[in-house]
Amino acid sequence: MKRKHRRLFVVLTSLGLLGAASALVLSAVEDSLVFFYTPSDLAERSTPPENLFRLGGLVEEGSVRRDGSTTHFRVTDLKRALPASYTGVLPDLFREGQGVVAEGTLSADGSFTAREVLAKHDETYMPKEVADALRESGQWRDGDAKP
Amino acid sequence: MIAEIGQFVLILTLVLAAVQATLPLWGAARGDAALMALADRTAIGQAAMLLIAFAALTYGFVTSDFSLAVVYQNSHSLKPMLYKISGVWGNHEGSMLLWILVLALFSAAVALFGPNLPPSLKARVLAVQAMVGLGFLAFIIFTSNPFARLSPTPLDGTGLNPLLQDPGLAFHPPLLYLGYVGFSMAFSFAVAALIEGKVDAAWARWVRPWTLAAWTFLTAGIALGSWWAYYELGWGGWWFWDPVENASFIPWLFGTALLHSAIIVEKRDALKSWTILLAIITFSMSLLGTFLVRSGVLTSVHAFAVDPERGVFILGILILTIGSALTLFAIRAPGMKGGGLFAPVSREGALVANNMLLTVAAGTVLLGTLYPLILEGLSGGATKVSVGPPFFNATFGPIMVPLVMMMAVGPLLAWKRGNLKTVAPKLVPAAIATVLAIVVTFALVPDGPVLAPFAMGLAAWLAAGTLAEWAGRIKLFIVPLADSWRRLAGMPRSASGMTLAHLGLAIMIVGITGSSAWRVELVTTLAPGQSADGAGYTVTLAEVTRGRGPNYNYERGLLKISDKGREITTLTAERRFFPVANQTTTEAGIHTTILADLYGVIGEPGRTPETANAWTVRFFVNPLVPWIWLGAMVMVFGGSLSLTDRRHRVGAPRRGRTTAAAQPLTAAAE
Numbered sequence: 058m059k060r061k062h063r064r065l066f067v068v069l070t071s072l073g074l075l076g077a078a079s080a081l082v083l084s085a086v087e088d089s090l091v092f093f094y095t096p097s098d099l100a101e102r103s104t105p106p107e108n109l110f111r112l113g114g115l116v117e118e119g120s121v122r123r124d125g126s127t128t129h130f131r132v133t134d135l136k137r138a139l140p141a142s143y144t145g146v147l148p149d150l151f152r153e154g155q156g157v158v159a160e161g162t163l164s165a166d167g168s169f170t171a172r173e174v175l176a177k178h179d180e181t182y183m184p185k186e187v188a189d190a191l192r193e194s195g196q197w198r199d200g201d202a203k204p
Numbered sequence: 205m206i207a208e209i210g211q212f213v214l215i216l217t218l219v220l221a222a223v224q225a226t227l228p229l230w231g232a233a234r235g236d237a238a239l240m241a242l243a244d245r246t247a248i249g250q251a252a253m254l255l256i257a258f259a260a261l262t263y264g265f266v267t268s269d270f271s272l273a274v275v276y277q278n279s280h281s282l283k284p285m286l287y288k289i290s291g292v293w294g295n296h297e298g299s300m301l302l303w304i305l306v307l308a309l310f311s312a313a314v315a316l317f318g319p320n321l322p323p324s325l326k327a328r329v330l331a332v333q334a335m336v337g338l339g340f341l342a343f344i345i346f347t348s349n350p351f352a353r354l355s356p357t358p359l360d361g362t363g364l365n366p367l368l369q370d371p372g373l374a375f376h377p378p379l380l381y382l383g384y385v386g387f388s389m390a391f392s393f394a395v396a397a398l399i400e401g402k403v404d405a406a407w408a409r410w411v412r413p414w415t416l417a418a419w420t421f422l423t424a425g426i427a428l429g430s431w432w433a434y435y436e437l438g439w440g441g442w443w444f445w446d447p448v449e450n451a452s453f454i455p456w457l458f459g460t461a462l463l464h465s466a467i468i469v470e471k472r473d474a475l476k477s478w479t480i481l482l483a484i485i486t487f488s489m490s491l492l493g494t495f496l497v498r499s500g501v502l503t504s505v506h507a508f509a510v511d512p513e514r515g516v517f518i519l520g521i522l523i524l525t526i527g528s529a530l531t532l533f534a535i536r537a538p539g540m541k542g543g544g545l546f547a548p549v550s551r552e553g554a555l556v557a558n559n560m561l562l563t564v565a566a567g568t569v570l571l572g573t574l575y576p577l578i579l580e581g582l583s584g585g586a587t588k589v590s591v592g593p594p595f596f597n598a599t600f601g602p603i604m605v606p607l608v609m610m611m612a613v614g615p616l617l618a619w620k621r622g623n624l625k626t627v628a629p630k631l632v633p634a635a636i637a638t639v640l641a642i643v644v645t646f647a648l649v650p651d652g653p654v655l656a657p658f659a660m661g662l663a664a665w666l667a668a669g670t671l672a673e674w675a676g677r678i679k680l681f682i683v684p685l686a687d688s689w690r691r692l693a694g695m696p697r698s699a700s701g702m703t704l705a706h707l708g709l710a711i712m713i714v715g716i717t718g719s720s721a722w723r724v725e726l727v728t729t730l731a732p733g734q735s736a737d738g739a740g741y742t743v744t745l746a747e748v749t750r751g752r753g754p755n756y757n758y759e760r761g762l763l764k765i766s767d768k769g770r771e772i773t774t775l776t777a778e779r780r781f782f783p784v785a786n787q788t789t790t791e792a793g794i795h796t797t798i799l800a801d802l803y804g805v806i807g808e809p810g811r812t813p814e815t816a817n818a819w820t821v822r823f824f825v826n827p828l829v830p831w832i833w834l835g836a837m838v839m840v841f842g843g844s845l846s847l848t849d850r851r852h853r854v855g856a857p858r859r860g861r862t863t864a865a866a867q868p869l870t871a872a873a874e
Contacts, residue, residue: 066548071560078564078603082571085598086591090575093588111590123810126729126820145727146438146807146822149367149779149788160592186588 091160095190096137105163112141112169113158113187121153132157132169134190141169148174156187207272210260211351217253217308218341220246224334228327229399240327244315247330250337251312254305258292261301261350265292271357274298274350280363280784282755290374291364296498296514297350299377303494304340306378306385307333310414314389321410328396329389336388339521347514363784366756372432376425380452383422384490387459389414391487394480395529398536403480408470411483413847415466419459420843426452427836438790438805440725440824442832445596450573451493457566458486461559468555472546472619475556477537482559484533488526489570495522496573550622554614561607568599608662608713611706612669616676630676634668649722656721659713667710674703701846705839712835718800718828726823729810735764739825742766743804746774748819756780761806761819763793775804801826 093111094102117138120131127144130153141159151157151174161171224246231239261274265288270276278295279288287294293302311333318326344350367373393411397403429452434442443449465479499515546552572591579587612634616627641664645657675681677699678691726738735744746762763775775793782789795802807820 063545063548067556070557074560074564078568078599081599081602082568082595085595086575089592089594089598091590091592093590123808123815126727126807146790146805146820148437149790189588 093158093186095134095186095193096132096139097134097190097193099139099163100137105167107162109160109162109172111158111160111175111186112139112171113190114138114156115187115191116151116153116155116157118153132159134187139169141171143171143174158187206260206263207269207351207353210257210264211349213253213256213260214341214345214351217250217257218338218345220250220253221334221338221341224250225331225338229331232324232327232331232399235324237323240323243327243330243334246334247308247311247315250334251305251308254301254308258301258305261298262289262292264351265289268361270359270361271353271355272350273352273354276354276358276361278364279361280755281360282784283364283369284754286371286374287364287369290368293377294364294368294373297344297348299381300340300344300348300498301350302378303381303385304337304344306381307337307340307388310386310389311337318410325393325396325400325407328399329392332392332395333388336392336521336525339524343514343517343521347517361784363755363782366780366782366785366787366789367436369782369789370432370436372428372436376428376432379421379428380425383418383420383425383459384452384455384493386414386418386421387455387462387483387487387490389418390459390462390483391529394483395532397480398529398532401536401539403469403476403540405470405473408466408479409851412463412466412470415459415463415483416843416847419456419463420840420847422452422456422459423836423843424840426456427833427840431833434829435792435794436789438792438822440723440792440803440805440822440826442719442829445572445593447573448497450569451496454566454570454573455486455489455493457562457569458482458489461562461566462486464555464558464562468552472552474546474552477533477540478559480537480540481533482563484526484529488522488529489566491518491522491525495519546619547621549617549624551614551617551619553622554610554617557610558607558614561603561610565600565603565607568603569596572596572599605662608666608709611709612666612672615670615673615702615706630672631669633672634665637668638662638665640664653721656717659717659721663710663713663717666713667707670703670706670710696851697849698846698851701842701844701849704842704845706842708835708838708840708842710835711831711838715828715831715833715835718831719826722827724825726821728821728823729815729818730821731818736821739823740767741772741802741823741825742768743821743823745806745819745821748806753780755784756782759806759809761793761804761821763804763806763821763823765795765802765804765823773802775802777804777806779806779808796830798830799828801829 088108091109091111092106093113094106095114096112099105099112112132114132114134117131117133120129120138122129126146127142128147129140129142131138132141133139141161143159143161158175159169159171160173160175161169164170224243227239228243228246231237231242261272263269264272264275265279266285268275268279268281268288270279274295274297275291278298279291283291291298293299311330314321314326314329314333321329390411393407393414397407426449429449430442433444434440462479462482465475465482468475469479495515495518498518572595575591576589579589612631613627616630638661642657642661645660649656677695678688680688683691724739726736726741726743728736728738728743730736730743730745732745732747735742737743742765744764744766746764748759748761750757750759752758758781759779761777763777765772765775773795775795777793778791780789780791781787790805793804801824803824803826805822807822809816809819
């Protein structure tokens with residue numbers, strides 16, 4: 058096998074592989090992109106999202122209610138709020154007044170059913186999306202200690 | 205006072221690094237032996253200085269010197285000693301100090317153990333190491349000074365994040381950094397070789413042990429981190445395809461590719477420029493990982509508080525390092541001509557395919573990790589997305605299948621020109637094992653996911669194929685057993701290491717398949733004395749007790765697990781409340797057998813009077829999950845064994861024997 062042939066072989070195989078990988082990526086990206094919305098984003102949308110999405114904001118003060126192993130709470134960006142529920146053990150840092158990002162779907166009644174509540178490892182941590190959302194709604198400026 | 209010494213030596217180290225990054229390079233260009241030898245002394249000096257700085261910071265933590273800002277923010281006088289010490293690197297400033305210390309220790313190791321390296325190569329390697337070090341030292345001194353003082357001195361600290369107060373996570377960062385930063389050696393050797401314009405078998409022989417060491421540490425570090433997430437976060441999962449996890453996994457994938465392509469450079473003198481490029485990419489990915497974790501540009505489930513401005517600084521270092529290395533590569537690489545031709549079906553061919561697949565796999569993980577950033581950038585911040593596990597499972601998984609299939613075949617192929625016909629008979633046992641594994645799995649778990657039996661078959665194929673290669677080496681059952689034993693004893697340790705590492709992956713695939721395909725879960729609310737059926741077991745919350753640990757209060761739930769009246773075990777699940785940090789952590793109760801983990805956690809009790817005595821209980825059966833870490837341990841052991849190979853021993857190779865094979869750039873470029 059000549060050097061030229063080998064190079065051609067390697068190039069063709071790489072191209073084939075890259076093609077296959079791109080096909081995989083494109084087909085996977087289609088249904089595994091999870092969009093991030095705040096309660097205000099959802100209110101502005103004309104059609105509610107059907108797929109899985111992430112809802113972010115603060116856990117509204119005084120909204121957490123336990124019902125068996127299901128927890129009901131409201132997610133707010135301090136402009137609008139959305140009722141949400143989660144069944145299971147919540148992450149240790151889930152607390153009223155703290156930032157939260159939950160992944161799930163909208164139910165028929167317009168409330169949010171979380172499939173997963175993302176944990177944080179640090180109570181001073183504010184998810185970037187939540188910080189941005191609060192900044193947008195004018196409720197939080199950089200430099201503020203915490204909303 | 206001690207802290208001021210730390211601060212002072214940090215600045216001294218910066219000066220040393222500046223000297224080491226320039227003078228030896230000049231010396232190497234002019235052939236000045238004295239200037240080149242300077243690099244050795246500055247490298248050892250830097251390591252010594254940084255050890256002093258690190259000791260100074262550790263002293264601050266051990267003695268709870270709260271006049272230091274990092275100690276105040278990350279420690280508390282009541283904390284157990286282990287976590288006072290691990291608190292040194294459990295924060296941004298300290299972990300960056302550890303990063304730079306590890307870098308300096310690797311440089312010092314080259315200076316101390318590399319007397320056989322040609323002086324010019326050694327001087328250039330150390331100079332490149334110093335350039336990287338210079339960037340990070342400046343980063344520490346100007347943006348993240350670990351020795352910043354507070355005035356007035358607070359009475360007590362705010363405590364280390366309770367999640368980090370865990371033996372698993374105490375050792376995770378040092379191991380991870382040894383891996384991340386270890387790849388800087390491959391990078392420095394690559395850049396030095398580009399400056400020298402010479403890449404030969406001897407070069408590969410020097411690079412391999414460093415890459416292997418870094419790979420072994422990184423494997424151990426990632427495994428430890430995933431184990432920690434498994435038992436400490438209480439979600440029953442061990443890998444979430446989270447940006448922070450991917451940040452360590454991408455360098456691992458590229459590093460694995462580098463490990464294999466360096467073999468071709470060493471044995472066959474081919475694939476040189478590719479190996480150089482891979483070395484540059486691998487370390488760049490380590491830097492990218494540091495950037496992603498430290499800047500917090502991506503939302504991670506493992507997120508800690510971060511400072512975006514620091515991220516910009518690291519991004520600067522990242523761009524400068526990658527940019528200049530790639531520019532150098534673009535100028536120099538065309539001059540490098542590979543030797544050894546080979547057929548597509550050959551050991552080299554298999555290793556090339558391994559490289560392609562690993563690179564493409566790493567590329568998809570990288571794309572998935574950065575996609576949210578790219579999309580947000582393109583849409584001006586309006587569209588925020590995240591890419592979750594489904595993406596990675598759908599792209600990464602299918603790329604791994606051909607790779608694992610080939611892993612069984614590759615080592616059996618001959619160098620240069622292999623023959624599938626002669627290899628096929630050796631793979632018959634593996635094929636039988638594969639079919640058996642598929643059938644048995646399907647018979648045992650007929651109602652699970654369809655793909656799971658095939659994944660088990662894949663693991664069996666890899667294990668049996670690897671064992672067949674091993675058996676062929678020692679001529680098991682062909683010559684008398686005593687002869688086989690002698691052959692085994694005489695087998696190069698790097699070969700045994702390869703066998704073990706590949707077997708480790710097979711074991712890991714079994715664990716990954718079992719835990720992701722057949723996991724069952726029960727979520728319920730129980731008051732003490734109540735029980736619930738689910739996940740194939742009866743779970744009884746026997747009692748909940750409250751008490752005090754060294755720096756926390758706990759609620760301890762005893763979960764009795766029984767199977768049709770037969771008692772199996774009692775899981776102890778805890779919720780720990782750390783008053784100093786005002787934070788709660790979960791300690792899962794885990795009962796491990798080789799076949800499955802029984803895993804229980806308790807949540808919060810209800811808040812109303814009627815429900816105050818009812819706890820949320822989450823119980824998992826995670827089949828085969830211990831195999832994941834068993835496999836990782838076998839891989840790490842394989843890597844370590846291979847490192848002890850005489851031929852890999854640092855400094856052992858002599859260039860004298862290989863000078864004939866060495867091709868100076870000028871000769872090759874004509």
